[in-house]
Amino acid sequence: MTAEANPSPLRLERGRQAAPQVFDHLRERILALDLKPGEVLSRVELMEQFGLSQTPIRDALLRLAEEGLVDIFPQHATMVSPIDLTHARHTQFLRRSIELEVVRTLALAADATVVATLTANLDRQKAMVNTEDYQSFWALDQSFHRAMYEAAGVPDLWRLVRSRSGHLERLRKLHLPTPGKTMRIHSDHSLIVRAIAAGDPDQAQRHLRDHLAGTLGLVDTIRDRYPGYFRD
Incomplete structure (x- = not known):
């Protein structure tokens, strides 16, 4: 520095x-x-x-x-610190476990106000998809997930996940500029919101699970691209 x-x-x-x-x-x-x-x-x-x-x-x-x-x-x-993939996987397990229950809770309630809040965020995401302003898109991604935790009544769990997510978030940041990645994120979010609006908790969980699986499934590719960024 x-x-x-x-x-x-x-x-x-x-x-x-x-x-x-x-x-x-x-x-x-x-x-x-x-x-x-x-x-x-x-x-x-x-x-x-x-x-x-x-x-x-x-x-x-x-x-x-x-x-x-x-x-x-x-x-x-x-x-x-270098990115620790074991730590990232543990955080992913924690986050997935919590968010599966979050989207289930929201789908069972199917609150129109919550859906409107998430949809407004999706509209802002869509406007950013074809830009290279990855930092702004990232902020919208984070606010989308935070809004779900808050709507489910568990904002403290968002803060818990965030405090554990440093390695996972950096890994996801490295993946974000990949062509088509922002479009995929927006599409995944849209599917989650549709399932919540339809009151379908099983579909909401399925789409959430698919959404969170993307980056860790491509760890080898990301690591090959940024070899000095990872803990041996």
Whole structure:
């Protein structure tokens, strides 16, 4: 992580503790692959970048380490962690288990307001399909799934899954630019919403299972394309 010459400190929000803000900023950059696996995070540079002392920087890095997003080597360096495929598969198992129940719950209720909320998100996704603005499409994908958790009354489980998803999300980010991938995601989401609207929990679960299987089924291809990004 190379600091620019005389960088201006990033502005932090007043009234919020500094360490959580540093954590949020670095986490988003790691998940977006702006900070790539294996990249060194200099504490001195981070202190200059944020205009902070060592303590909040250390606390933010420790939280990132707890999520498996950085590896801390005492007295040596802190590095963005490689993608751990075992961790990604475990997270996928957790997420699939929860979301199968989420879509079942929504389909059994078949609430028109929920369907309208999800459909509005789908419309925004569709507008992004043929662009190369993958970051914006990714944000819509995340908000689609978060909306389902919230509609099912389990928003805390979304936060739990998110806190475990760093390796899986980076793997999915690497897959997203593949030609046709955004169109496939939009199509999968549309099928899930149709099943929810029709009050068909079995179909909703089937489409959800198919949707979540895509990226991990192509791990070898993705790993061959980005060989330095993965833990041996």
